[in-house]
Amino acid sequence: MTGTALLFLVLGLGLVGWIFGRARASGFVRNAKGGPRGTVNSLPYYHGWFVAISAVAPALLFMLIWQSISPALVTNMVLSAPVAAELPQDTFARAAILSEARAIAQGFQTTAFQDMSDKLVPLYKGALSYYKWLGVAATLLLFFAGGAYAFTRLKPDFRARSKVERVIMFGLLVASLIAIITTLGIFASLIFESWRFFSMVSPFEFLFGTDWNPKSDVTPGADNGYGAIPLFWGTIFIGAIIAMIVAIPLGLMSAIFLTQYASSTVRKWMKPILEILAGVPTVVYGYFAALTVAPAVRDFAVMLGVSNAASDNALAAGIVMGVMIIPLVSSMSDDSIAAVPNAMRDGSLAMGATKSETIKQVLLPAALPGVVGGILLAVSRAIGETMIVVMAAGYTANLTANPFDTITTITVQIVALLTGDQDFNSPHTLAAFALGLTLFVTTFFLNYAALRVVKKYREAYE
Amino acid sequence: MNSAVVDPTPTDWNGQIMQKRIAGRYAAERRFKAMGFMAVALSTLFLAFLLFTMLGQGLRGFQRTEIAVEFDFPVLTAGATAVSVTGPNADAALNSMDIPGLVELAVGQQYAGLGDSLLTSAAAANVREMLIDNPELVTSKQTLWLPADSRLDVAFKRKGEQAAEKTVAALSEKDALRTGFNWTFLTGADATDPSAVGIWAAFKGSLMTMAITLLLAFPIGVLAALYLEEYASKNRLTDIIEVSINNLAAVPSIIFGLLGLAVFLTMFGMPRSSALVGGLTLALMTMPVIVIAGRNAVKSVPPSIREAALGIGASPVQVVFHHVLPLALPGILTGTIIGMARALGETAPLLMIGMRAFIPAAPEGFTDAATALPVQIYLWSDEVNQGFVEKTSAAIIVLLIFLLGMNALAIYLRNRFETRW
Numbered sequence: 001m002t003g004t005a006l007l008f009l010v011l012g013l014g015l016v017g018w019i020f021g022r023a024r025a026s027g028f029v030r031n032a033k034g035g036p037r038g039t040v041n042s043l044p045y046y047h048g049w050f051v052a053i054s055a056v057a058p059a060l061l062f063m064l065i066w067q068s069i070s071p072a073l074v075t076n077m078v079l080s081a082p083v084a085a086e087l088p089q090d091t092f093a094r095a096a097i098l099s100e101a102r103a104i105a106q107g108f109q110t111t112a113f114q115d116m117s118d119k120l121v122p123l124y125k126g127a128l129s130y131y132k133w134l135g136v137a138a139t140l141l142l143f144f145a146g147g148a149y150a151f152t153r154l155k156p157d158f159r160a161r162s163k164v165e166r167v168i169m170f171g172l173l174v175a176s177l178i179a180i181i182t183t184l185g186i187f188a189s190l191i192f193e194s195w196r197f198f199s200m201v202s203p204f205e206f207l208f209g210t211d212w213n214p215k216s217d218v219t220p221g222a223d224n225g226y227g228a229i230p231l232f233w234g235t236i237f238i239g240a241i242i243a244m245i246v247a248i249p250l251g252l253m254s255a256i257f258l259t260q261y262a263s264s265t266v267r268k269w270m271k272p273i274l275e276i277l278a279g280v281p282t283v284v285y286g287y288f289a290a291l292t293v294a295p296a297v298r299d300f301a302v303m304l305g306v307s308n309a310a311s312d313n314a315l316a317a318g319i320v321m322g323v324m325i326i327p328l329v330s331s332m333s334d335d336s337i338a339a340v341p342n343a344m345r346d347g348s349l350a351m352g353a354t355k356s357e358t359i360k361q362v363l364l365p366a367a368l369p370g371v372v373g374g375i376l377l378a379v380s381r382a383i384g385e386t387m388i389v390v391m392a393a394g395y396t397a398n399l400t401a402n403p404f405d406t407i408t409t410i411t412v413q414i415v416a417l418l419t420g421d422q423d424f425n426s427p428h429t430l431a432a433f434a435l436g437l438t439l440f441v442t443t444f445f446l447n448y449a450a451l452r453v454v455k456k457y458r459e460a461y462e
Numbered sequence: 463m464n465s466a467v468v469d470p471t472p473t474d475w476n477g478q479i480m481q482k483r484i485a486g487r488y489a490a491e492r493r494f495k496a497m498g499f500m501a502v503a504l505s506t507l508f509l510a511f512l513l514f515t516m517l518g519q520g521l522r523g524f525q526r527t528e529i530a531v532e533f534d535f536p537v538l539t540a541g542a543t544a545v546s547v548t549g550p551n552a553d554a555a556l557n558s559m560d561i562p563g564l565v566e567l568a569v570g571q572q573y574a575g576l577g578d579s580l581l582t583s584a585a586a587a588n589v590r591e592m593l594i595d596n597p598e599l600v601t602s603k604q605t606l607w608l609p610a611d612s613r614l615d616v617a618f619k620r621k622g623e624q625a626a627e628k629t630v631a632a633l634s635e636k637d638a639l640r641t642g643f644n645w646t647f648l649t650g651a652d653a654t655d656p657s658a659v660g661i662w663a664a665f666k667g668s669l670m671t672m673a674i675t676l677l678l679a680f681p682i683g684v685l686a687a688l689y690l691e692e693y694a695s696k697n698r699l700t701d702i703i704e705v706s707i708n709n710l711a712a713v714p715s716i717i718f719g720l721l722g723l724a725v726f727l728t729m730f731g732m733p734r735s736s737a738l739v740g741g742l743t744l745a746l747m748t749m750p751v752i753v754i755a756g757r758n759a760v761k762s763v764p765p766s767i768r769e770a771a772l773g774i775g776a777s778p779v780q781v782v783f784h785h786v787l788p789l790a791l792p793g794i795l796t797g798t799i800i801g802m803a804r805a806l807g808e809t810a811p812l813l814m815i816g817m818r819a820f821i822p823a824a825p826e827g828f829t830d831a832a833t834a835l836p837v838q839i840y841l842w843s844d845e846v847n848q849g850f851v852e853k854t855s856a857a858i859i860v861l862l863i864f865l866l867g868m869n870a871l872a873i874y875l876r877n878r879f880e881t882r883w
Contacts, residue, residue, distance in 0.1 A: 165779040172693065175685035176703050179753070182746050183706040186717060189724035250501045257498025270502055272873070277509055279869055281807025283836040284858050287843045288512050291851070323508050354487055356494035377712070384714020386810035391843060411716050415813060424728060436720045440713065447712040 006063065006136055010143055014056035017147045021051030021154060028156040042161035050160040053167055055147030059139050066135045074102075077127040083119050102128075190440055193424075193433030200427050201226045206434060212397035212408075214417065218427050226431060228438070230397035234407040238318045238393060239382035242403060246322025247378060251329025252371065256359055258330075259337055278327035286391030289320035294392055301404040310394065310406040317392040318403070321385055325378045332377065336370020336454075337363055339461055369457035373450040380446035384439060386411040410435050516855050516862070523856025526644040526657065527618040528607040529580055529633060533568050533589075535600045556593065562586040565608070573633070580629070582609045582657035584646065607642060612657040612849035622848065647856060651822050652838065656849030659842070661857050663824035667737055667817075667832035668806060670825060674741020675748055675805050680798055682745075683752025684787075687794070690753070691760040692782050711750040718747045719814025727815060735816035738828045743815060744805040751804065755797020759790040792879030799872040803865050809836040835861050 025047035028040045075098065078084060087094050101117040105124035154160070198206070200218050209227020218224040254274060258267050294316035301309035340363050348358040364371070394406030395416055417432040424430070474480060565586050573580060585608045592606060593599055599606075610618070617626035618639060633639045650660020686707075694700040722743035726732045732739050763786050771781040812818075817837050825832035833841070835857065842854040 161777065165777060168779050168783075169693065172685050172689035175682045176689045176694070176753075178682055179686065179703055179706040179710060179750065182710060182721075182749075185725055186713070186721045189721055190717075193724060250505055253498045253501035254505060257495070257502050261495050261498055262502075270506070273506055273509065274502075276866075276869075277505060279803065279807075279865060280509075280512070281809070281836055281861060281865065283807070283809040283839050283843075284512075284516070284862065287839065287854060287858065288515065290843065292515055323505070326505050354491045356491045357487070359494070380712060381714075384716065386714070386716045387840065390810075391840065411714070411810070414716055414720070415810070418723070418814060419818075433720060433724070436717055440717050443712065443714055444709060447709060451708065 003063070003067065006139060007060075010056055010059050010063075010139065013143060013147075014052045017055045017151075018045075018048040018052040020048075021151065022048030024151070024154050025160070028154075032156065040156045041159050046160040046164050047154050047158070049164045051147055051150045051154070053164065054150030055143050057167075058146045059143040062142050063135070063139055066138070070131045070135060074124070074127045074131050077130070078120060078123045081123050083123060086119075087116065186440065190433055190437040193430050194437045197427060197430035197434045200430070206431075210399060212413070214428060214431055216426055216428055224427070226427070228410075228435065230399045231408060231410050231413055231435070232438075233399055234314070234393070234397070235383050235409040235411075237401065237403075237407060238314050238389060238409055239321065239385065240379045242315060242318025243322040243325055243382045244375065244379065246319050247325035247329050247382075248375060250322070251326045251378075252333050254326065255330045255333035255337060259334055260355060260359060260363075274327050274330055277323065280324070282324065282385060282387040283391070285320050285324050286387040286389075289316050289388055289392035293320055297404070306402075306404050309404040312392060312394040312406045313404045314393060314407040315403040317389050320392065321382055321388050324385070324388070325382055328378050328381060329374055332374025333367070333371050336367040336374070336457070339370065339458065340366045341461060369453050369460075373454035373457070376446050376450035376453070380443045380450070383409075384411065384443050386415065390415050410439050414439075513862075516858050519852050520855030520857075520859040522619050523852035523854075523859075524644050524647060525619070525641050526646070527610040527615045528640050528642045529610045529614075530605050530638040530640075531565070531568050531581075531608050532572055532603065532605050533564070533599075534603045536602065556590055561590050561593075565589055573638075579611050580614065580633075582611055583655040584650075584653070584658035585609060607640060609642075609644075609646070609657055610639070612655060612847065615657050616848050619852075647853070651824055652820060652833065652841070653822060656845070656847050656853055659850075659853055661835065661838065661860060663821060664833050664835045664838035664857070665860070666824045667740075667821075668834040668836075670737035670828055670832060671740040671744060671812075671834055672802060672806060674738060674828065675744040676798075676802060678742065678745035679748040679752055679801070683749045683798070683801075684756050684794055686749075687753045687756025687760055688782055688787065691757050692786065693778070707750045707753050710746075711754060714810075715747060715808055716810040716814065718743050719811030721746070722811060722815045733829045733831070735819050735821075735831045735833070736829045737825060737832045739815050740812050740817055740832070740834060741828075743811050744808060747808070747811065748801040748805045751801035752794070752798050755801070756790070756794045759793025759797065760786060762793065763789045789881070792875055792881075796872045796876045799868050799875070803868040803872075806868070807836055807861065807865055809834075809840055812837050813840070 022044045025040070025042070025044035029044060032040050078098070078101075079087075087097065097114050097116045097120065100114055101120035101124050104111075104117060104121050105128055200220070201224055202220075205223065206226050206228050208229065209223070210229045211223060211225055211227045212230045213225035215224050218226075258270055258274075262270065290312075294311055294313060297313055297316045297319075298309045298311050301313070301315075344362055344366060345358055348362040349355070353361070389409045389412050393412060394408055395412060396406050397408050397413075398405055400407065414432045414435050417428045417435075565581065569580055588608055589606065609615075613622055613626040614630055614633075616622040617630045618634075618641075621627070622630075630639065646658060647660050649662050650658065651663030653659045686703075690700065690703065690707075694703075722739055726739045726742055727734055732742075767785050767789065768781050771785045772778075776784065812834055817833055818841060819831060819833070820841075821831055821833045839854055839857045839861065842850045842857065
């Protein structure tokens, strides 16, 4: 019996428990004296839920714990067998044989590459099935114990509803705690792996070095090619400069045109069309940038007389990224312009200013904090964007301000470092986490600043 | 302003200077408006150009070039009968026929001197399927249309290598080429030969990943939204939860991939590149989106509904689950669909958890090695072979159709069920 089958069995039995509990409580209602429900405290289905939860919850909890501890128990049982004494003492060779024997016993693998494994397979099979059935028996025992206990507690005046509601409230709280756990998980894993990286490579070299050419075996104190300045510059150049040169004017002017000039029909059609730009997956943008925009940019550069234009140039990636960001800038500007009190606009128009003068001299200055907040969010989005730069920008670290040259970014290098083998002892893999931490911290502060600016500005007009 | 001297003569609005000034201001106004129009037009043009390019290239990916090959089955198979390729021993009978050898022989006889690789690597498998579908074929001389090799395919559809162009010209003279619908593309899996690739495996991988994502992110997201909006008291913990959710919604997706790699793969030892890990990672990414959409939907349910329910004796939990949640559900669903559409197009986190491997078969279970549609697009885009260009675009068309469908559904739901209180 697999874990999935057991899960469905427990849930199915839980349904049976629900039906029994509800039937019992319906009996209370039917036999009640005085009034339609008599002294019965809770509706029958709450009794059903009480029984079902009391039976299923401990069983599921046990299954979860069992899943995590049973592999260790199985290994222990195998190791205590006499055959296991022949195993090599070397920890690494030992672990390789054990994991192979386990894989064969579980049917994931068919042939053994190590001679020792075959001998252990029957042992593993025995141990696995022993602990599996032990787990199944214990799960079912817990289920019936919980269900029976709950069933005996059902009485007409039993407060089933408040018990069930307490469980629901607990569930709600746990669900909202998952966000915190995820944030902590991200932070902890990034910090932990980065710590290990910085114990190999000095943080000073990482943050201030200008040579990015990561070596897989590092010597402390020497230059190991982990200077991330070219990556920081590449990220800023593509995400915060080229992309913003495209996105800010186009996004802002689109928002102004659609809110101030366009008729309602045009607005109704154009807004969703702009939204589609935000909905196109980034891998599609990346493909388009690499296939169509990059060659066009290179030809243009050659026409201008730039001879060393690369086919994976920074400009193509930046332009396409800018287009992707347009809807974000546009909708944030849209919101903040709409939030400017009408009295200010009407006042300006009444003084004889034209529409464009009103927009430029009254609406935009008043909406500026909101627009700036939107731009900060857009920058944060652009520097964390991965697929466009992976597909269209280059892999060579290059400290240059020439947009026709190839430039690499933080996200490109994370992908490049984690391609191939992901050995958690190699500084390559760990460097990816250090880059990830840099990215996480940067985007966190950008987002935080953006939200603060926008919030403050909203308060000013409320 | 005691020193200011006020000119007593009124402004001459009809004077030449004033008229010029006003004309200038109106011109500036028109220029500004035109700039706004240009911005919208440019964005739209870019979108149109992108879609047009993908359609132009991708539609060819749904077609394949087929070559007529004549099989003299009675001679080639030395007397196999329709009965022998049906029934319980069909597999053995088909294997003993050595179909790849037959195909090579037939092509060699017919198109001698045109090079040896005219057909796709999957041609023998295609012949086998045809024989299984229609066993009568083996009793007579048949002309079968088999998919051409990728080089010829490219040369026939647009311009290819010179050698391939020559072969295509020679074949066209014999009337041995035609264009057919590429069913393999919809039903097959990844392959090294672009004329034999399909998206079904990647699509199934995406569906399975999405199933896990929805199963986890939707309930957790809705419950968290209800808690924060309806029950949470204003305290330190609630503040931290809110900051976490807002921050998670804006964290770059690649960071979630790093989390998946470090926690799900390395710490929990879950199977690499499986739909399960992909779904878990994307669920963490989608959950904040659902929470934010859910909170807005719950917030828009008017308090009078809650008060009425409380007034007739409902408990706080009953108020929320019997009244607030059903009324907020359309808004929550809209947000969920939009979040799921985002997750469906996401590539970077899946690359981090190893979904970039070459997977030549569709996954059978949630723990099998799988790939997803956007990852498949990325992998194909990296291929040097010219035949992959149109396949990549065709896969993009499929992905975009699904995303547009999901977004259209979200808009429909919003318009159909949204209540303005």
